[in-house]
Amino acid sequence: MPSSSSVGLLIEALPYIRKFQGKTFVIKYGGNAMVDPALKDGFARDIVLMKLVGMNPVVVHGGGPQIGRLLSRIGKESQFVQGMRVTDQETMDVVEMVLGGLVNKEIVHLINRHGGKAVGLSGKDGAMIKARKLALHAVPGEGLPSEIIDIGHVGEVTGINAELVSLLDGGDFIPVIAPIGIGDDGATYNINADLVAGSLAATLSAEKLLLLTNTAGVLGADGQLMARVDAAHVERLVAEGVIHGGMLPKVRCALDAVAAGVGSAHIVDGRVAHAVLLEVLTDDGVGTLIHA
């Protein structure tokens, strides 16, 4: 017998389930949030439940730590500039193997084991993610000499062909996407998963963009969680160095997504059990809301 408190939770979820019928949610599952087997199971069940009650979850995954582990096994150090992995040709091969292979299939398998119908794709499938070489600009105070920094085969999204994603959504499938892009020149690009999630959310006019990571959300100068933050405040925190590293692409893509019409963007603590459902189906959101 469910207790009255679990019935209360279901009743709390009801208006959200009605409001979000048929709506698309882009959920970025960061490599740092894929730590504990119970949490991973919880994530998969959240996604399956969303689909069963009529929403369209689209998963974009990272896998930075998993890439780093394989690189170190072949004797290669990981190096990051502004949260982006410096990617030579050998690193690009490892990135494609780990993201398109291991991590993608692990998530697909998890979702399917919990009763979903997940299909794994990389940006090469259906020519989905078009990219060009990222022009990374030096941030003041970083001590780097040139205006534009060359970090190798790192890409930025130039276009998304979401036809395949829409087809899968319509057919009851759950797309699980690895952030690999293709250039006009045929080159393969390593793209930060946050940036792919943001662009995909904008292309699909998503209701929400959720970025699951390993912090409570965006922390301010005092180290406290910020419940909401806007564009001007983000730029101040970046200039002060309070937002740095892996949080930079997150806040930037979240701002771009809301500016492009995505309903809302949230940076969410993936270490909290069922963080996705807590954000989507309850009155108290978790993490930081990024608004224009």
Ligand SMILES: Nc1ncnc2c1ncn2[C@@H]1O[C@H](COP(=O)(O)OP(=O)(O)O)[C@@H](O)[C@H]1O
């Ligand atoms: N202001 C900030 N608030 C929270 N985290 C921050 C902030 N600035 C930098 N970070 C860093 O960003 C990290 C999240 O980015 P990243 O490691 O790339 O995660 P993911 O693998 O989930 O994409 C945090 O663990 C933290 O170290």
Ligand SMILES: CC(=O)N[C@@H](CCC(=O)OP(=O)(O)O)C(=O)O
């Ligand atoms: C260019 C770049 O940095 N690409 C990332 C792609 C994976 C990713 O984004 O993983 P997380 O979300 O787990 O950090 C990388 O090589 O690590």
